[in-house]
Amino acid sequence: MVPALDMWERPPFEPWIRDGWMYGRGAADMKAGLASNLFAIEALKHLGLRPAADAFFQSVVEEECAGNGALACLQRGYRADAALIPEPFGEKLVSSQVGVLWFQVRLKGLPTHVAYAGSGANAIEAAIPVFEALHKLEHRMNAPERRYHDHAGHNHALNLNIGKMKGGDWTSSVPAWCVFDVRMGLFPGQELGEMRRAIENAIHEAVRSQPFLAKNRPEIIYNGFAAEGYSLADDARPAAREARAALARAHTLVAGEPLRTEAITATTDDRFFGLYADTPALVYGPRAEAIHGLDERVYLDSVRHVTQSTALFIADWCGLEEA
Amino acid sequence: MVPALDMWERPPFEPWIRDGWMYGRGAADMKAGLASNLFAIEALKHLGLRPAADAFFQSVVEEECAGNGALACLQRGYRADAALIPEPFGEKLVSSQVGVLWFQVRLKGLPTHVAYAGSGANAIEAAIPVFEALHKLEHRMNAPERRYHDHAGHNHALNLNIGKMKGGDWTSSVPAWCVFDVRMGLFPGQELGEMRRAIENAIHEAVRSQPFLAKNRPEIIYNGFAAEGYSLADDARPAAREARAALARAHTLVAGEPLRTEAITATTDDRFFGLYADTPALVYGPRAEAIHGLDERVYLDSVRHVTQSTALFIADWCGLEEA
Numbered sequence: 151m152v153p154a155l156d157m158w159e160r161p162p163f164e165p166w167i168r169d170g171w172m173y174g175r176g177a178a179d180m181k182a183g184l185a186s187n188l189f190a191i192e193a194l195k196h197l198g199l200r201p202a203a204d205a206f207f208q209s210v211v212e213e214e215c216a217g218n219g220a221l222a223c224l225q226r227g228y229r230a231d232a233a234l235i236p237e238p239f240g241e242k243l244v245s246s247q248v249g250v251l252w253f254q255v256r257l258k259g260l261p262t263h264v265a266y267a268g269s270g271a272n273a274i275e276a277a278i279p280v281f282e283a284l285h286k287l288e289h290r291m292n293a294p295e296r297r298y299h300d301h302a303g304h305n306h307a308l309n310l311n312i313g314k315m316k317g318g319d320w321t322s323s324v325p326a327w328c329v330f331d332v333r334m335g336l337f338p339g340q341e342l343g344e345m346r347r348a349i350e351n352a353i354h355e356a357v358r359s360q361p362f363l364a365k366n367r368p369e370i371i372y373n374g375f376a377a378e379g380y381s382l383a384d385d386a387r388p389a390a391r392e393a394r395a396a397l398a399r400a401h402t403l404v405a406g407e408p409l410r411t412e413a414i415t416a417t418t419d420d421r422f423f424g425l426y427a428d429t430p431a432l433v434y435g436p437r438a439e440a441i442h443g444l445d446e447r448v449y450l451d452s453v454r455h456v457t458q459s460t461a462l463f464i465a466d467w468c469g470l471e472e473a
Numbered sequence: 474m475v476p477a478l479d480m481w482e483r484p485p486f487e488p489w490i491r492d493g494w495m496y497g498r499g500a501a502d503m504k505a506g507l508a509s510n511l512f513a514i515e516a517l518k519h520l521g522l523r524p525a526a527d528a529f530f531q532s533v534v535e536e537e538c539a540g541n542g543a544l545a546c547l548q549r550g551y552r553a554d555a556a557l558i559p560e561p562f563g564e565k566l567v568s569s570q571v572g573v574l575w576f577q578v579r580l581k582g583l584p585t586h587v588a589y590a591g592s593g594a595n596a597i598e599a600a601i602p603v604f605e606a607l608h609k610l611e612h613r614m615n616a617p618e619r620r621y622h623d624h625a626g627h628n629h630a631l632n633l634n635i636g637k638m639k640g641g642d643w644t645s646s647v648p649a650w651c652v653f654d655v656r657m658g659l660f661p662g663q664e665l666g667e668m669r670r671a672i673e674n675a676i677h678e679a680v681r682s683q684p685f686l687a688k689n690r691p692e693i694i695y696n697g698f699a700a701e702g703y704s705l706a707d708d709a710r711p712a713a714r715e716a717r718a719a720l721a722r723a724h725t726l727v728a729g730e731p732l733r734t735e736a737i738t739a740t741t742d743d744r745f746f747g748l749y750a751d752t753p754a755l756v757y758g759p760r761a762e763a764i765h766g767l768d769e770r771v772y773l774d775s776v777r778h779v780t781q782s783t784a785l786f787i788a789d790w791c792g793l794e795e796a
Contacts, residue, residue: 157581157649179586214645252644258480263502263765264634264656265739270766274638274653278601311587313648314641315597321575321636321654321697322537323765326480330597331644333587374644416588442586442646443593 159445171439171447178438178448183236184209186436186453190460195473202469206230213419215252215374220419224427232393232467233423233431234460238438238448241455243397245383245411246300247418247433248307248335251345252374255280255353257317258366261326270324271362274317277328280368283356284310284332287348291336298337300383300413307415308335331373335415338379346372380421382430383411390430393467397432400462404455409434434459482768494762494770501761501771506559507532509759509776513783518796525792529553536742538575538697543742547750555716555790556746556754557783561761561771564778566720568706568734569623570741570756571630571658574668575697578603578676580640581689584649593647594685597640600651603691606679607633607655610671614659621660623706623736630738631658654696658738661702669695703744705753706734713753716790720755723785727778757782 155162155175165174172182187207194200206228210219237244257280259273288310294302301307310332317328336345350370357363382390401409420431437452464470478485478498488497495505510530517523529551533542560567580603582596611633617625624630633655640651659668673693680686705713724732743754760775787793 157584250645261480261766262763263739264632264636265658265737266632268629268632272635274635275604278604281598281601306591309587309589309591311645311647312595312597312641313587313644313646315648315651316639318635318637318654322573322634322656323636324634325636325638328638331641333645335588414588416586440585443584 157444162446167450170450172450173445173447175446178238178436178446179441180213180237180435182438182448182453183238183435183456186236186457186460187234189457190464193457193461194464194470198473199470200473201464202471205464205468210419217375217377217417217419217422220422224422229427230429231389233420233429234397234463235418235420235431235433236435236456236460237418237433238435238441239412239414239433240437241401241405241434241452241459242410242412243382243394244414244418244420244433246298246338246381246413247379247421248301248337248415249340249342249379249421250375250377250417251334251336251342251349252331252372252376253334253349254329254331254371254373256369256371257328257357257363259324259326259328260362262324264322264324271360273325273328276357276360276363277315277317277330279356279360280353281312283352284312284334284349287352288334291348296337298339298379298381298413300381301337301415304413304415307413308337309415310334333375336379338381338384340379342376342378375417377417377421378425379417380424382420382424382432385424385430387428387430393430393432396466397434397459397463400459400466401434403462404458480767485769490773493773495773496768496770498769501561501759501769502764503536503560503758505761505771505776506561506758506779509559509780509783510557512780513787516780516784517787517793521796522793523796524787525794528787528791533742540698540700540740540742540745543745547745552750553752554712556743556752557720557786558741558743558754558756559758559779559783560741560756561758561764562735562737562756563760564724564728564757564775565733565735566705566717567737567741567743567756569621569661569704569736570702570744571624571660571738572663572665572702572744573698573700573740574657574659574665574672575654575695575699576657576672577652577654577694577696579692579694580651580680580686582647582649582651583685585647587645587647594683596648596651599680599683599686600638600640600653602679602683603676604635606675607635607657607672610675611657614671619660621662621702621704621736623704624660624738627736627738630736631660632738633657656698659702661704661707663702665699665701698740700740700744701748702740703747705743705747705755708747708753710751710753716753716755719789720757720782720786723782723789724757726785727781
């Protein structure tokens with residue numbers, strides 16, 4: 151889901167190309183990566199070859215809001231020795247990724263005629279100290295001594311985002327309700343339950359001095375993402391090491407330089423494979439800009455590189471046979 | 474429009490009576506007053522009498538959000554020597570009322586993937602300094618030296634209310650937009666245009682330090698109320714003086730004590746009659762609590778008093794003849 155489609159330079163669902171970049175809604179995240187997967191299999195076919203082992207192509211839903219699509223694949227019994235997820239991280243291998251928690255906060259207010267606004271409790275404005283408390287928590291969580299070692303170079307790996315808000319029914323009444331939706335990151339190894347408790351404490355602490363809310367406590371609902379962090383780099387299982395090495399060989403052959411790695415500040419579906427299915431998952435895809443934003447774009451040469459690396463990785467990992 | 478109907482003690486559209494109070498949505502504002510108008514005419518009829526001059530009963534729409542219903546009556550040519558508006562202000566005559574301005578503020582943000590939240594501009598959180606600036610303006614406008622003399626006893630006659638807010642499309646994107654609706658009061662004699670300029674200056678000043686909003690200026694839309702203040706007490710026309718005196722006589726007879734007056738912090742439709750139609754409008758109605766709020770109620774004995782005063786006022790102002 152990308153907002154503000156009317157703020158694009160050109161209509162977001164009519165792709166266009168400029169200076170080697172393809173623009174369009176979802177062009178980079180993640181049509182380009184999925185296309186490069188398909189192109190790689192197609193390229194082998196054009197050479198009269200096919201993988202000598204099973205290769206599944208799975209294009210899943212919900213990658214952006216829960217990961218339930220990838221989870222459903224695993225739940226249906228699909229298994230592999232390795233997975234490749236072509237998220238657009240600039241031809242780098244994702245070494246570690248953060249976890250993501252979504253939650254909704256519901257605040258009540260005391261509605262009253264605005265002529266006597268002082269006697270009411272404004273549910274919209276009551277959110278302001280809660281935002282502040284959540285950002286303070288975000289700040290604490292990003293402190294150098296709390297960082298996951300692979301994220302040590304990120305000053306602010308864990309982002310807290312107030313993403314949606316709605317409140318009040320009528321301009322001349324003190325609003326009786328307000329709801330807002332928040333996304334918070336967490337490091338690999340950090341427990342979801344621990345983060346939930348920290349969030350709840352911050353929120354309840356923030357409203358303690360508001361007489362109405364102290365009695366009508368905020369409701370906190372966990373919806374969507376409940377994703378733990380994951381580190382492929384720290385996955386010491388042999389399959390993980392072998393998969394990383396195979397992709398590194400393929401990439402080096404195509405790019406003429408070693409495969410670089412990156413600890414990212416978003417989550418991807420690879421946590422399911424790595425944490426719950428004993429399957430190393432390599433996140434490796436093309437170079438993109440402004441994903442989820444205005445004028446999202448992908449660099450087409452990079453899509454070619456990733457296609458080539460992917461074909462070589464399949465050849466290496468599965469072996470090839472005549473089609 | 475009253476919000477949060479599920480927060481009432483009992484279902485708001487099933488009226489109930491306790492300790493002489495009738496509870497229900499709109500029971501006080503303003504079904505009770507309108508009922509007392511009808512009861513007064515009915516009471517005269519039961520006595521075999523009727524007003525010796527034309528008496529119009531008009532129940533108008535939009536009283537709470539624009540006043541266009543009353544304005545439409547005048548625009549269609551209805552005229553009177555005096556008007557009586559039974560707003561529930563505790564059997565007191567409204568001596569002066571504030572004006573009300575509604576406006577909507579639209580803020581843009583720079584959407585981006587939350588993994589890079591620092592590079593975006595959160596449209597929801599951008600509202601916080603705007604709220605603050607508006608409340609500072611509210612504070613300045615209520616300063617003792619700015620008060621209308623009839624409102625001098627009110628420490629806070631002009632209320633600014635953030636009544637509604639909405640923003641963002643998706644939890645994991647930095648929100649690209651936010652819209653909120655505001656109600657602001659103004660004193661009799663204060664110009665709407667002057668207040669609009671003060672509001673616009675406050676908003677633009679508040680966002681000047683936000684790089685994205687400084688370039689993408691907030692949009693300010695005036696919708697609904699654009700009501701000037703009005704003072705019946707300072708209306709020196711003879712008809713105004715005579716109407717006040719007639720109501721005072723009627724009330725004193727019923728209540729056994731003089732008619733008290735009140736400068737109110739809300740607006741009513743009487744501004745149209747007083748300012749634009751050369752018609753003194755008396756705002757006088759029953760005793761109420763929690764109008765626009767939870768468990769709105771009207772005191773039934775007070776509805777009886779107002780009915781009696783109204784019948785006597787009609788008798789005095791119009792004279793009576795046999796039906």
